[in-house]
Amino acid sequence: MSSAGLYVHIPFCVRKCPYCDFYSVAERSRASEYRAALLRELSEYPRRFDTVFVGGGTPTAMGEELALLCRSLPKAEEFTVEANPGTLSPELLRALRGAGVNRLSIGVQSFNDAELAALGRIHSAAQAEEAFFMAREAGFDNINLDLMLATPGQTAESLGHSLARVRALSPEHVSAYSLIIEEGTPFYENTPDLPDEDEERELYHQAREALEAMGLKQYEISNFARPGRECRHNLKYWSGGEYVGIGAAAASFCGGERYKNAPDLELYLAGGGRKTERETVDAGELLREKFWLGLRKTDGVEYFGEFPAEVERLAAKGLLEMNGNRLRLTRRGLDLANIVFAEFV
Numbered sequence: 001m002s003s004a005g006l007y008v009h010i011p012f013c014v015r016k017c018p019y020c021d022f023y024s025v026a027e028r029s030r031a032s033e034y035r036a037a038l039l040r041e042l043s044e045y046p047r048r049f050d051t052v053f054v055g056g057g058t059p060t061a062m063g064e065e066l067a068l069l070c071r072s073l074p075k076a077e078e079f080t081v082e083a084n085p086g087t088l089s090p091e092l093l094r095a096l097r098g099a100g101v102n103r104l105s106i107g108v109q110s111f112n113d114a115e116l117a118a119l120g121r122i123h124s125a126a127q128a129e130e131a132f133f134m135a136r137e138a139g140f141d142n143i144n145l146d147l148m149l150a151t152p153g154q155t156a157e158s159l160g161h162s163l164a165r166v167r168a169l170s171p172e173h174v175s176a177y178s179l180i181i182e183e184g185t186p187f188y189e190n191t192p193d194l195p196d197e198d199e200e201r202e203l204y205h206q207a208r209e210a211l212e213a214m215g216l217k218q219y220e221i222s223n224f225a226r227p228g229r230e231c232r233h234n235l236k237y238w239s240g241g242e243y244v245g246i247g248a249a250a251a252s253f254c255g256g257e258r259y260k261n262a263p264d265l266e267l268y269l270a271g272g273g274r275k276t277e278r279e280t281v282d283a284g285e286l287l288r289e290k291f292w293l294g295l296r297k298t299d300g301v302e303y304f305g306e307f308p309a310e311v312e313r314l315a316a317k318g319l320l321e322m323n324g325n326r327l328r329l330t331r332r333g334l335d336l337a338n339i340v341f342a343e344f345v
């Protein structure tokens with residue numbers, strides 16, 4: 001059986017950010033029980049995993065329980081843990097490194113305190129920098145920084161400041177996503193003033209240019225990396241690879257089937273809520289999905305003439321182009337990717 005990615009969902013956060021619609025609760029006292037439940041679920045998957053990604057939520061909110069968990073997870077060539085700068089210590093970072101974690105993804109979002117406060121983040125810009133230095137000190141040589149674009153009050157100048165701090169830290173990888181207002185969140189009910197669509201595009205271009213100038217090559221719409229430091233786990237999602245998700249609210253795609261656990265911590269701890277949503281994906285749908293997900297990558301997909309009408313239409317609009325035997329988004333297509341994907345979804 002081919003190897004797959006393992007995603008481990010940690011549904012704990014110190015407190016909920018007002019824009020977030022990921023499943024997490026501000027309740028960390030169940031961390032030990034949760035670790036045991038995860039390992040029970042994992043034992044149902046006797047297969048090889050070449051990437052492990054522990055995300056959330058805030059995995060580092062589990063404290064030392066997280067290091068114990070990582071010790072028990074399969075050893076993988078790429079083993080990522082997401083970290084919130086407000087929940088890190090040198091001891092925890094050393095314990096994670098010792099447990100086989102070799103990639104850290106730090107949720108910085110911004111290096112401006114006013115922007116962090118407007119996002120309801122629990123940490124300051126100084127803590128984010130400190131987290132990065134602690135991670136380097138603990139031996140992490142593969143670090144991602146998450147940045148958020150088009151946030152309340154963000155300007156070209158404030159983004160320029162964040163990007164200058166990124167340049168000074170010199171991480172191996174940066175993810176830069178625009179804030180999206182999701183239904184059911186406090187920001188949806190009470191939306192703050194945000195940059196408009198044109199301003200958002202300009203902020204995205206500014207970030208892209210600055211990151212590329214730092215030697216971080218764009219390899220996906222929102223992701224930039226030094227050569228060889230692209231996130232292998234996320235590349236599986238964009239290449240139609242298989243992944244197993246364990247934990248409350250975790251999603252899986254295996255053997256042509258998609259399934260998801262219920263977003264319910266209590267149910268999960270009691271041994272229930274597994275694979276509550278289940279769907280078999282037919283070959284045609286799989287092909288379509290793999291095609292448009294692959295177009296998220298800047299090197300696109302190997303093209304054998306699939307979906308000729310859609311591709312011709314999008315190429316005529318200057319959104320898709322051939323590069324050798326590969327079909328990819330143009331620079332303009334990267335800006336208007338949602339229009340491209342709407343043709344295939």
Ligand code: SF4
Nearest residue numbers: 013016017020056057
């Ligand atoms: S820390 Fe991350 S997962 Fe937790 S509420 Fe904030 S954005 Fe969501």
